[in-house]
Amino acid sequence: MGIKPIAIACICLVSLFFISGCDMLPNSIPGFGGNDESSVGGVLSASIFAPSNNGKVLSDYPFKPIVKIKNAGQFEAEGQTCITGLDKDVFSVFTGCECKSFKFEKEGATSEFEPISLEFGSYTVKPQEGDANQQFSAITRYEYVTDVTADLCISNDIYEDCGADPDAGGAIDAKISRVSGGPISIEGVQETVSYTGGSDTVTLIFTINARKSATGRLIPESDLNAQCTPVSADETPKVQAAVREFPITTPIRCRDAEVSADSTATIICEAKDISLINAKGQAVFEKGYTVPITFSLRYFFETVASSKFVVS
Amino acid sequence: MVKEKEHEQDAEAGSYPTGQKPKYGPFDIRRYSPTQESKEKRKSNVLFFVALFAIIMLAVYGWYWYNTPGGERQVVQLKNALAPYNPATWYMGKLSQAQDIGNVWSAGGGNETLKGVLFDSFKVAGSEEIPQGSPVVFAYGLKLANAVVSKLPLTLSCNIKDKDIAGDIIPSNPLIISGKRITQNARCRFNSEITKELSGTVEVEGGVIFPFSTTDAKLKVYFTSEEMEQSLLSADEGDFFSYLGIDEQLPLRTAYNGEPIELGIGVSTENEQPVVLREGYNPLIGITLNNRWDGKMLNLTEFRLIIPKELSINQEISQNPNGLCPFTLARQGKTTNEYRASEELIEQVSLEKGRLRSFECWLDVAPELLGSAQYTVKEYEAEADYVYQLPSRTATITVKGVAGKETGIGEDLLSPLV
Incomplete structure (x- = not known):
């Protein structure tokens, strides 16, 4: 009975020893591990791992900046990270821009993506008189896709069966069954049904309300591999939408959308003249019939991370 | 009944005005009390005479005090202390500052911490009253604040005010100081031959002149391309710094470290960064010297400008070297170009307290500065060597004449010394 408190104390001391030892892990190595952010909300994030922000870099030693990229979304993103901004007079060999490509691949259907570390350099740091403040930025440009699957209500009497209000333009909120993470997130899908050519054909209009939810900006597709060249000011970046799964043969056309100043985008897709009856004049869609439809929003994104450090 | 009778007799005798018969009998004190008006009048008269007496006494004693050696000294000291607050001086100073366009x-x-030589005090060593013919020594209260110097020559001076008589500086003039603090006690001595000729209140002015440098005036300069600027504008992604996630306190400025002369560096009239490199555009570099202390910068002895090697002064646009851009290329380093101002153009540059002087040059930029980068960060650096004169300090003594000589006040007090 008397041993118990001593045993507990020993366990506590040993635990304390291990916990304090955590400080000795790579995070405390000068110039490493200060900026290792985790992905938030299922997006792709790129952060400068070395040198850490406000970290120290020794002159006359090889300098290897490391950018860590994490993909917490579902899409197998592919892109390029370039570093720029380093003073060429201090970091020999550095030409002003150095780029590395990356691609995320899943090993299994359910597995998560492994983080990718991109190592740049190495550059020799020229000796400095005293401490000198330096910095650089890592520009990551990549292609990404956000998928959204909604259940489409379609029937011979859309007003009665789907609850569409003709006075409100026949719009109903489609039930979203699955949405993948990404820098562009989905806020809702609306379905507008209107009869065209009597009561046998309808036109469906889908309005996808999306929002840029990650830090960064959309870029035009042509700038994906532009390295350190600034994004073209002449071309407006757009979100391209396509329908991936729709079990009806009627073609659906989507218009590309721009992200407005308030970070929102409205993507409109339209399926014209869907026949509600077959050749025999029988109703194709029964009451309560729901059709899953998957939209893929494809876009090109850019994020920038910067790090300030001291060369001594 | 008896009392009432006595009242009537009093009234008849005229002890109190008829018709104001005391209500409470002949012993009622109110019948002798003056009115409220006459009471106040009497009081104010008393106060007036007391005040008059006090003023006369103060004047007499003040005059007496003023004519004592201590009084004379204190009046002079007070005058000197109030001199900087003279409204005319202040107004003229403001008029001068208005010329700094x-x-x-x-x-x-x-930074409120001063860096340089401080002249804290100038006092007579010993008694403030000396007999004629007695040597007198003044002590300089000097301090070296927040600086380490190898060999800094301080030029000390001390003169009898309004007379062209200089004292001897002890231990030497210039006084060479080194290290972190002034360890030598600086003194000024007037020998007996000088004091023999003096009498009454004497003002002695102590002065300090020292060479100093303002170094480490460095400005971080961000350069970017026109395409980058257009890209940010078209994407409505905020400014350059927020887009890149660079934490900088804008506007970017040099740091002032407390020296007598502040060096400010700018990249344009508005001093906005980043510097956007446009086709056919020559960026500006501007430097301002600002006299932050109360003394005077007598002249500039050296003025250096260090810029990245990809930048050079455009002599055609700057019409360089001239008074506005006095720099000529002195040295080309591996990563920098060092310019020095022509001596002829800067030797006349002096700055009174609170005054400024700006220099401006236009630069040529080599394409390698940016290369294929979106932006790059460089540094402009300026250094100035100058001679600075600290505000003079005054000490006052009273020289008492010896007996048998016309010396004025206090002659009789000196008789035991003769």
Whole structure:
């Protein structure tokens, strides 16, 4: 009975020893591990791992900046990270821009993506008189896709069966069954049904309300591999939408959308003249019939991370 | 009944006005009390005479005090202490400052810690009253604040005010100081031959002149391309710094470290960064010297400008070297170009307290500065060597004449010394 408190104390001391030892892990190595952010909300994030922000870099030693990229979304993103901004007079060999490509691949259907570390350099740091403040930025440009699957209500009497209000333009909120993470997130899908050519054909209009939810900006597709060249000011970046799964043969056309100043985008897709009856004049869609439809929003994104450090 | 009778007799005798018969009998004190009006009048008269007496006494004693050696000294000291607050001096100073027109680039930080030589006091060593013919020594209260110097020559001076008589500086003039503090006690001595000729209240003015440098005036300069600027504008992604996630306190400025002369560096009239490199555009570099202390910068002895090697002064646009851009290329390093101001153009540059002087040059930029980068960060650096005169300090003594000589006040007090 008397041993118990001593045993507990020993366990506590040993635990304390291990916990304090955590400080000795790579995070405390000068110039490493200060900026290792985790992905938030299922997006792709790129952060400068070395040198850490406000970290120290020794002159006359090889300098290897490391950018860590994490993909917490579902899409197998592919892109390029370039570093720029380093003073060429201090970091020999550095030409002003150095780029590395990356691609995320899943090993299994359910597995998560492994983080990718991109190592740049190495550059020799020229000796400095005293401490000198330096910095650089890592520009990551990549292609990404956000998928959204909604259940489409379609029937011979859309007003009665789907609850569409003709006075409100026949719009109903489609039930979203699955949405993948990404820098562009989905806020809702609306379905507008209107009869065209009597009561046998309808036109469906889908309005996808999306929002840029990650830090960064959309870029035009042509700038994906532009390295350190600034994004073209002449071309407006757009979100391209396509329908991936729709079990009806009627073609659906989507218009590309721009992200407005308030970070929102409205993507409109339209399926014209869907026949509600077959050749025999029988109703194709029964009451309560729901059709899953998957939209893929494809876009090109850019994020920038910067790090300030001291060369001594 | 008896009392009432007595009242009537009093009234008849005229002890109190008829018709104001005391209500409470002949012993009622109110019948002798003056009215309220006459009471106040009497009081004010008393106060007036007391005040008059006090003023006369103060005047007499003040005059007496003023004519004592201590009084004379204190009046002179008071005059000297109030001199900086003279409204006319202040107004003239403001008028002078109004002449400082043009671009001004200031340093940031507002460091209140002074760096340089401080002249805290100038006092007579010993008694403030000396007999004629007695040597007198004045002590300089000097301090070296927040600086380490190898060999700094301080030029000390001491003169009898309004007379062209200089004292001897002890231990030497110039006084060479080195290290972190002034360890030598600086003194000024007037020998007996000089004091023999003096009498009454004597003002002695002590002065300090020292060479100093303002170094480490460095400005971080971000350069970017026109395409980058257009890209940010078209994407409505905020400014350059927020887009890149660079934490900088804008506007970027040099740091002021407390020296007598502040060096501010700027990149344009508005001093906005980044510097956007446009086709056919020559960026500006501006430097402002600002006299932050109460003394005077007598002249500039050296003025250096260090810029990245990809930048050079455009002599055609700057019409360089001239008074506005006095720099000529002195040295080309591996990573920098060092320019020095022509001596002829800067030797006349002096700055009174609170005054500014700006220099401006236009630069040529080599394409390699940016290369294929979106932006790059470089540094402009300026250094100035100058001679600075600290505000003079005054000490007052009373020289008492010896007996048998016309010396004025206090002659009789000196008789035991004769």
